[in-house]
Amino acid sequence: MLSATLGLLAVLFLAFGDGLVPEGCPRLDVPGDILTQVPGAPITLTCLDGELKNNATIHWTLEDKPIGPQLGQREMVGGKLLLRSVQYNDSGNYTCYLDGSPVRTLPLLVVDPPEEPVFSCHWKSFVTSIWCEWSLQKKPSPQTKAVLLVRHVQNEETFQRPCHYLQGSQKFSCPFHLRQEDNSLYLAVLCVTNGVMRKASKAQQFRGYEILQPDPPTNITVTAVDKSPHRLKVTWKDPPSWNSIYYRLQFELRYRAEKTTDFTKIESKDQHSLIISDAWMGERHIVQIRAQEEFKLGKWSEWSQEVMGTPWTEPKTPTVETELFISTQVPTTWENSIESLSPENPEGITNTLPEPDSTHSPYTFLVAGGSLVLGTILFIGIIMR
Structure with missing residues (x-):
């Protein structure tokens, strides 16, 4: 019953808020x-409150510079200065002189009407203040x-x-x-003035828990797991604004390979590290984390900034290039060894090509021919037998 009554009051306030707010907004002129x-x-500047003498002479200055009538812009009537369409450069101190003596100085400020305020409120932690903020489209005047x-x-x-x-x-x-864990119903209106006009925002209603939204986690690291080509270790810390040892956060992590567009999500409650076990081998990954109050009160934080990481890859072994050496050196016999170490060849350098007058070549052919004849005779004998 109580909640229904509060809800009805909120609806009535929102319904009639726009009409009541201008009177409720304090003057900030x-x-x-x-x-x-x-x-x-247009605006009219008056030199004297009373009537002027017929022979009185009046002239005006703007920042000590004389000004006079200007067709369609400025007109002097009975000692009054009428500015038909003021612009920013018309701002300044206007001084009226009567018969050469200064009588009155009137400061004029030409400013744009204020923007209609549109604000939002958020609560970063139970132990911090609520902040309601209004982002302007353009820079306001100094008087705003x-x-x-x-x-x-x-x-x-x-x-x-x-x-x-x-x-x-x-x-x-x-x-x-607000006091900690306050979930009461509040209504808020933002009033603004620039000295010329006052404007008020539309009334907003909220409860404390509804606008609770932590900042994103910080100090995020993504590192490879040794000898695990599909794993990444992610660590992080609570945001500094969540400066409480009594209230905790839960987290949600999302990641994807850099060349893909779809994220995979993992939830973590009251932990500050996770292992991604299905990372793409050899691919760089994008990781982000967000936070929410541990009992899901309020909203998730914004996603953290992107952090990159690549899984472990097996180091490549250096390739040994093998060169093929073709030797033209004839097999060394005992006699050749003795011969190669003779006084005439102390370094044992062997000439691998036979000299033209060498007797080794005819002897080799004679042995080969005799072996062939002997083999032929044996073969014929076997056949005849």
């Missing part, structure tokens, strides 16, 4: 002595200010928090703190 206007709009209005629906408590502009990321950031 620039100091009251500065005149402000948006580009293209913002404030966040927050209402606790259950006890109808309303509070406001100032927003700070971050130059680098070009966004307004508005922190506020």
Whole structure:
């Protein structure tokens, strides 16, 4: 019954929020002595509140430089300066002189109307503040200010928090703190002004657990497992913003070979290392990890940055090139050995080619011929027998 009542209150607030917010937004205007206007709009500058004498002489300066009437742009009527369509370069200090003496200086600021704020809130950890942020499309004027209005629906408590502009990321950031494990229903509106106009965002409702979203894990390493061509070891650490020893995270890892597009996912609860056991042999892999509160409260973090790793590959053995040596040296006999070591050939160098007058060649042919004749006679004898 209570949850239904809170839900009804939230619906009513959202339904009528846009009409109630302008009155609810605090005035964040620039100091009251500065005149402000948006580009293209007219404005009239008055020198004196009362009537002027007929013979009075009035002239105006902008930043101490004389200005006068300009067709279609500037007109002087009864001591008043009418600017029909102001532009950015019309900003400055306008001084009115009566009979040569300065009477009044009016600062004018020409600025664009503020963007309509569109913000989102996130909670990085139970022990940190909630941050509501608004990213602008273009750089705001220096006079732009913002404030966040927050209402606790259950006890109808309303509070406001100032927003700070971050130059680098070009966004307004508005922190506020909730007690740990607060899952109450809240409504928030972002109000902004640039001194000319005020605008309010649409009312947003959220519960603490719904906007809990950790940062991605850090210090991710992907290393090869020795002598395992299909394995990769992945290690990581909790994000620094999850600075609590009482609350833990669960993780999801996804990976793919670099030349593929489909990821494989692995879940890990309360661990900070995993082994990928089906990696592609010899291929570089892309690994990412995200985190969520251990009991699945809130949202998953964004995926971490990509980290690369390649499985172990067997080292290649160096190839030995074998050269084929063809020897022309004749077999060495005992006599040849003695002969080769004679005083005439002390280094034992053997001439492998027979000299022309050598007697070895005819002798060799004689032995071969005799062997052939003897073999033929034996063969005929066997046949005749």
